[in-house]
Amino acid sequence: MLSIMSLLDPAHGGMPLLDSPPLTRYPGLLGQHEAARALTCLDAELDWQQPGLRLFGREHPIPRHQVWMGDARYRYSGQEFAPVAWHPWVTAIRRALEARLEQEGIRTDFNSVLINRYAHGQHRMGWHSDNEPELGPTPVIAAVSLGSDRPLRFRWKDRRASAFNVDQPDDSLLLMGAGVQSLLEHCLPDRRHRGLRISLTFRAIRL
């Protein structure tokens, strides 16, 4: 399904954005053609959910769509989600990212993924860190982006330095290594005039 060329091309090496904690972006994960097919298939075939979130006593639908997929139940904003079974495209994306990271000497054991669908620029995600106890003390999270480029914004919890944006082009992988979740928060701000984007944030949940 996936071209081995995109895995072997040295131009596709990782771009370190932070050394400590490690934050690295890898371009060209699937190849342009396969990434476009993955975006179209996932958009059409997943059973997208838009659960409500309680904020100041009122329930609001989250400003995006989502699907939890994988092997483990997951708690998020006080709610428990039962995951759906692996979709073949998501399995293919997981294999591609495992292969890419293994080339860098990084072994991962992702068993769950939160898939986010941003239909337009007003869809977004608020400030958070992915530090739920079931992810263990030093979660490693790999975020794959398909479709419209939306920056992820980071800020230091202790304000030691300024907040910064990380571009997430189509078909890129952003690896948030050990320490990113404990030292920083991230959000996906709204943007004008953006089209469909789907992100897949792979996690290892302790079963």
Ligand SMILES: O=C(O)CCC(=O)C(=O)O
């Ligand atoms: O869509 C993104 O780039 C961010 C997603 C995210 O932070 C998450 O799934 O926890």
Ligand SMILES: [Fe+2]
């Ligand atoms: Fe996140």
